[in-house]
Amino acid sequence: MIECPQEIPCDPCQANCPAGAIDLEDINGTPTVDFEKCTGCSVCVESCPGLAIFTVDCSSEKGCTVTIPYEFDLPEVGEEVIGLNRKGEEISRVTVTSLKTKGDSAFDTPTVTVQVQEEHVNELRNIRRSK
Amino acid sequence: MRINDHPILSFPETETITFSYQGREINAKRGETIAAALHNAGITELRNSGDRERGRGLFCAIGKCSSCLMKVDGVPNVRTCITMVQEGMEVEKQTGFPEIPSKSTKLKSEIIEKKSPEVLVIGGGPAGLRASLTAASAGASVLVIDENPLLGGQMIKQTHKFFGSSDQEAGERGKDIGDRLSREVSDHPEIEVMTSTSAVGIFEEKVGIYKNREKFLKVDPEKTIVATGATEDMIKFPNNDMPGVYGAGGVQTLMNVYGVKPGDRVLMVGAGNVGLIITYQLLQANVEVAAIAEIASEIGGYFVHAAKIRRHGIPIITDHRVSRVEGTEKVERAVIEEVGDSGEVIQGTEKKFDVDVVALAAGLSPSYKLLNHGGCELEFQPALGGHVPKRDKRMRTTREEIYVAGDASGIEEATSAMLEGAIAGADAALSIGKGGPGEEDIIRDAREKLEKLRAGSYYDNLRSGLQEVEKPSRTKEQ
Known part of the structure; x- marks a missing residue:
């Protein structure tokens, strides 16, 4: 998207x-x-x-994921984080399924992929670690 | 307050040195400025106003304003934002109007040297570096000076990626572009670099420059390229001189170049690209941003930059002006109020923010003073940010031997500054008999790219402003 x-x-x-x-x-x-x-x-x-x-991928049977660019303190794979919408408001807790660090990225930008309920795929655009 | 973990930057450990402030011993990192070291130690009031009544702190952090002047080793009026801290330095708060120091102090004004490069470039930012490389590659001998301790201009603090065309630098972080250009310039056999060196005047034949704390030099170049960049604008409100009110770019220098937090909680003023980008970078440095206040009804910066901070929950409050800043010795609170359609303040709309930093991203003005001193004809052109020199399409001002490039010729961004630098550098070389058809190609290519960059509707005002100040070329080859 x-x-x-x-x-x-x-x-x-x-x-x-x-x-x-x-x-x-x-x-x-x-x-x-x-x-x-x-x-x-x-x-x-x-x-x-x-x-x-942002990548919205609902092609898998396991459900939908959203991939976001994320230039902040990176979470870990499997970590539960807070999903945020375009205004920074909390939507729901989501789980990190994969990530690319700055070093992994050919374009120097880290990305985080989270498992997202289908009704939220067009809303979730950021995450926050719950610490 | 050092930044330890940063998602984009790393701040390498360097040797710890000590200097004194008001007789008190302070630790600093080698390679940082006096002002950065003092900030890290929690000292933000650097001087008093002339009448000794009011404290003053850092504002621009790049040597353009006079807010950080201090007494260093007995010498007053030292710009501590661009002077590197050294072991054993004696730094004092400057109060009132200082006396001219006696000859016994360490001011070395009596040493005068001479230099005669073919091309002198004033300013080592994107425009100046590109101009230097282009002129030197054509075979001209180049001296490039910058009053900051590091080359790269404002690119060295730009952790965001540049827009633009993929066949240029788009997608690369400003900092990486700056580092690369600085390396190329430093390695070039035809280019001499002098950092911590200010141009003090452009005279009829010579340009006076001062190597900070060392010596004066008279430079006798054939061509001079002025790439002095821009100055952050101050806006009027009570207590706008209080320590804690910074230029947004000053905040960015402190945190992204020197790894020092400006404070704990910030009100950003201005939602143009500078305000939006630096808000995002404050968040990356783990500094809280209370809000962005914008006096206009609309966000001036790009949609995508605004979206980046909105999704972190930072409110952008339009139609609001800063009414005042409150605090006893430094900023403790900022107050904003809503303004109506004709600019009138709407009573009862005050909003207070407990912040220790107010960052002003209220616009930039071209640094035109050297051009003015040098007798280049200027014109006031609001669409370009203020006073800019008239010039032709090869960046020649009304004084044949003086060129301009980058923000000093009108506020844009680094990509266009580099293209203007290439044009000025190539034409300066051609005009002294260096280079050839390759340089003509560089000029033609850069002009085409500039036209493309400026083609979108976002730049309508800029284009009409440029039309006003761009005069037809005076020579036949155009």
Whole structure:
């Protein structure tokens, strides 16, 4: 999900997408995703300088996950964290299923993937460690 | 208050040194400024106002304002934000208007040297570094000076990734771009670097520069490129001079360059890109942000930067101005009030925040004073941030031998500053008979990229401002 509605000069999401699934008219355009081509690899989540891209994946039988860029103190895999919406309000407790550290990321941006109830996949955009 | 764990930055351990403040021994890290070391020790009042009535603290942290002037080893008016702390230094709070020191002090003003590079670049930020590299690659000998102790300008504190085109630096963190350019410049055989060195005046033929605490130099360049950047704007409200009121960029320097927290809880003023980005970086440094207050009805910065802090629950309160700051000796509270459509304050809308830091991200103004001193024609252009020099498309000012690049020519961002630097550097080299068709290509390519960067609707005002100050080139090859 690309949440980048403003015409700003920027193109790394489109330039780095291995599936060619992101369309950008020109560098000042707003990006759109061709979900037929998108493989959910999350390269765009890591490469977006504005941290404005999130992967929502409901393809598994085990349920849905949301992958977010996360440049804060990283949780651990299996840890229960607090899921937050776009306003930073608590939605529900969610579990971290995988993560990429800054070092793991080819684009220098850590990401966290959490298991999310289907009704929250379009809401959850941040997490907070419960300490 | 050092930052120990940071998700993006690491602050390596360095040797601990000691210096004295008002006769008291203070520990510091080698490689930090006097002001950063004092902040870490909890000392934020650095001087008094001229009438000795009011305390003053750090504001810009990059040597542009006079808020941090202190007496160092008997010499007054030392900008402690850009002067590295040294073992055994004697630092005193500056009170009132200081006396000119006698010759017995350590002020070395009598040493004067000369230098004659082909191109002098004033300012080692994105514009100045790119200008230096471009001119030197064309074969010109270059001297680049910067009054800060480190090269890289404001990029060295920019932990966020840049927007822009992937075939340039987009997606790379500002800090990494700055480090890379600084290394290239330092390694280049045709470039001499002088940090902690200020330009004090551009005269008819020579430029005066001062190597901090060492010597004066007379520089006699063929071409001068002014890439002095910008200054953070102050806004008016009672107690705006109280220690704890900082420029947002000053806060960013303190935490991202020197790893020192500015305080515990911050009110950010201004929701342009600077205010939004630095709020996010405060959160990364584990500093609490109470809110962002914005006087306009809309958020001025990019949607994506606002979204990054909203999802951390930081409120952005539009239509609000800072009414005053309260505290006995330093900031303890900030008060904001709602303003109506015509700018009038709406009574009964006061909101108080218990904060020890108020960070002002209320805009930037081009640092034009050297250009003014040098006799370059200026124009006041609000869309570009204030007074800027008239110039042609090759960044030549109305004085043939003086170029401008970067924020000093109008407030934009680092990507456009680097492109302007390339243009100025290439043209400066060409105009003294260095380089050739390759430099013409660099200029053409950079101009095309600038046009693309500025094409979006977000930049409508900027484009019309630029049209006003860009004059047709005076030479035939255009």
